[in-house]
Amino acid sequence: MAAGTGLAALTAPLVTPAPARAAQHLWRWCFQCSGLWFSGNGGNGYCPLGTGLFGWEHPHRSAGSGDYVLRFVDEPGAGQASWVWCRLCSGLWSSSADPSHRRCPTGSLPGGRHDFVNSGHYKLEALPDMTNGPGGQAQWFMCRKCAALFFAGNGPQGVCPAGGSHEHQAGVGFEHVLRQV
Ligand SMILES: [Zn+2]
Ligand SMILES: [Zn+2]
Ligand SMILES: [Zn+2]
Numbered sequence: 106m107a108a109g110t111g112l113a114a115l116t117a118p119l120v121t122p123a124p125a126r127a128a129q130h131l132w133r134w135c136f137q138c139s140g141l142w143f144s145g146n147g148g149n150g151y152c153p154l155g156t157g158l159f160g161w162e163h164p165h166r167s168a169g170s171g172d173y174v175l176r177f178v179d180e181p182g183a184g185q186a187s188w189v190w191c192r193l194c195s196g197l198w199s200s201s202a203d204p205s206h207r208r209c210p211t212g213s214l215p216g217g218r219h220d221f222v223n224s225g226h227y228k229l230e231a232l233p234d235m236t237n238g239p240g241g242q243a244q245w246f247m248c249r250k251c252a253a254l255f256f257a258g259n260g261p262q263g264v265c266p267a268g269g270s271h272e273h274q275a276g277v278g279f280e281h282v283l284r285q286v
Contacts, residue, residue: 128180129225130286132173132197135165138210139255139263139271141173141245141283142195150195153210153266163210165195171242171285175227184228185279188254191219197227202252210266217266229254231279241282246273254281 131145137154142165149164156162175197178186187201193211198219209219232243244258248271255263255271262270 128174128176129227130172130174132175132283133165133167134170134173134256135167135263136169137166137264138253139257139259139261140165140253141197141255143190143197144195146195148195151193151209151211152264154264173283173285175225175229175283178226178228180228182228183230183234185231185281186226186228188227188229189219189221190224190227191221192223193220197254199247199252199254202247206250206252206267208251208266229279229281229283231281235282241284243280243282245281245283246271247278247281249273249278 129145131143132141133144135142135152138152142150144167151163152165154163156164176182176184187199188197189200190197191209193213194209198207200221204218207219208217214220229245230241235241244256245254246257247253248255248265250267250272251265253265253271257273262272265271
């Protein structure tokens, strides 16, 4: 409708919201390392657990995983906004952790650094502030050794690129909640 038809004065002004940026799905849980990784680029990233005859194949796996949705920091709703994707290993990592605690399983950059170039900036809901209502899957934590996001709800806590299994300390740090499509 063209402006100036006269009808506009009779109705509440139309407020056009900024175009919402769609949340991003195709994030998967890997049953080998228990981490979250992005499957939307075609490849399978690089899992800390090597497989194959000599352990030199490193695909993350998606069997048994839901299709997780992550929100970008500029979307509505609260969340803890320090999460980035590494284009080398395809994992989700906290950028707020001490950089020495970030260990890319590829080992391809000096100091074990990840490569966060081209990453979105993601925010995660955390208990008890469930700003998007009830639902979702709790028991996601940041590993205090490698700063990965990992799922601790299955007992075994996956393979940590810093050695052993991922770890979090009860009562320390956030317990995150992820949602699925
Ligand atoms: Zn994995
Ligand atoms: Zn990495
Ligand atoms: Zn870890």
